[in-house]
Amino acid sequence: MIKFVEYNEVLENPKEYILIDVRSPKEFNEATIPGAVNIPLFTNEEREKIGYVYVNESVEKAKRIGIEAISARLPYIYDRIVSLYKPHKRLAFFCAKGGMRSGSISSLINSLGFNSYKLKGGYKGYRDFINKQLPLINEDIKYIVIHGKTGTGKTEILSRLREKGFDVLDLEYAANHRGSLLGNVGLGECRSQKMFESLVYEELSLRKSKYVFVEGESKRIGRIIISQCIFNKMNEGYHVYLEGDVSFRRENLLREYTSPDNADMEIIEDLEAMKKHISEKNIIRYKDMIMNREYDKVCEELMIKYYDPMYINSMKKHEFVEKMYIESIEDGVNKLQKWFEDNLQLEG
Structure with missing residues (x-):
């Protein structure tokens, strides 16, 4: 039976x-x-x-x-x-x-x-x-969308906010991809669209309030497409911009991207995908620098010459309710927590 x-x-x-x-x-x-x-x-x-x-x-x-x-x-x-x-x-x-x-x-x-x-x-x-429940569970959410140039530590800040009891939606974890052209280094395969949506639903189903912290993303993360209902609600949310100096951002990126054993080869392979943005001459130079373990120089050049200009251009469409200069991950967490307590806590 x-x-x-x-x-x-x-x-x-x-x-x-x-x-x-x-x-x-x-x-x-x-x-x-x-x-x-x-x-x-x-x-x-x-x-x-x-x-x-x-x-x-x-x-x-x-x-x-x-x-x-x-x-x-x-x-x-x-x-x-x-x-x-x-x-x-x-x-x-x-x-x-x-x-x-x-x-x-x-x-x-x-x-x-x-x-x-x-x-x-x-x-x-x-x-x-x-498919039926994801749009419904998303309806009453007000997203607090964290923006910042590459290396600002947004993903780690989200993790620390979750530890403090805030509701968080980590889209990059759900996708298993960081969203950039080098976003899969050290992570393995990007998840499937179906698994991504399942993990997003799981996170949202556990929220305790209507406010959810999330990192600002484009519609696509690797091969994943963010559900239109969530993307629209993110655009309607509170947008906060985090700024940090180059050395702080560089150290965050070096810690994140160069720790896997096979990081060098993955970075070199992914640099090929950047040919429409970076000259062949510079790509060859970056590959040589990586093989010589000059990670800090490559990291800083990529940020200043490639990532930052693209990011600044993409941010023109947003109106920010707050801009914060942060000196560390902990500083970013504390300032976001204070902003939330001063502006939204009583509403939640």
């Missing part, structure tokens, strides 16, 4: 349910429900083979291949499920559309005495939920 559960029911009892994504690792890595655990019934290769046979040969043959594939993995799957069941007591399985994969394993596990459910609509049903 299969028991069903809606995603909103899981949200209402988050400590009772554990979401189990039974899709292939490839599907899971592209996007999943935040907090879900991947226990794939099939490997990536098995899923492709079963799909091909299902479409091009016969449904029965595809089912048989699936049974053969999963049978050898059942003891492992069982052990994983037992380990998850103890602290949660309710298992919610899902696959792509709430079909055969989640239905079969949910039915089997339920017959073994576990309190298991099939997530209605699967991952597709969850996506429908996000």
Whole structure:
């Protein structure tokens, strides 16, 4: 017997349910429900083979291949499920559309005495939920949008504000990209659009007030597009500009970009994407400087000659309610907190 559960029911009892994504690792890595655990019934290769046979040969043959594939993995799957069941007591399985994969394993596990459910609509049903709820949850928010030239430490300032109890939406974390042409250095792949929207919804659903701090961004972060409803509300928010001297900004960038072991090669590769903004001669020179570990000189030149002029031009469309000169990350946090307390705290 299969028991069903809606995603909103899981949200209402988050400590009772554990979401189990039974899709292939490839599907899971592209996007999943935040907090879900991947226990794939099939490997990536098995899923492709079963799909091909299902479409091009016969449904029965595809089912048989699936049974053969999963049978050898059942003891492992069982052990994983037992380990998850103890602290949660309710298992919610899902696959792509709430079909055969989640239905079969949910039915089997339920017959073994576990309190298991099939997530209605699967991952597709969850996506429908996000598409409907994200605009609604965004409606009453007033964003406090932090702007500042490259290296001002805006992301770290947001993190410190969250630690102090303020509501924060970290779009760059959700995208896993810093938004600039060198924005993926040391971070790996940019997240998918679907995963980005899921993480944004998760952050906004946890807010305690109508005020949310967010970093000013263009509509695109790497390959991610910010949802139009959120982008519009950001434009309608309070815009605050942070200014810091070049040495402060340079040290922030060096700490952020040069710490990964493979940073040098990633920076060199990404410099190629800047050819329409920087001459070939300078790109070659920057590459040589990076190989010689002259990071500070490259960093300062890129800020002054490339990033700052572009940023200043993009800021002309905003009206700032406050401009602050900051000398450190902590100074920026303190000044933003004071501005909030002086201007918005009583309204919140």
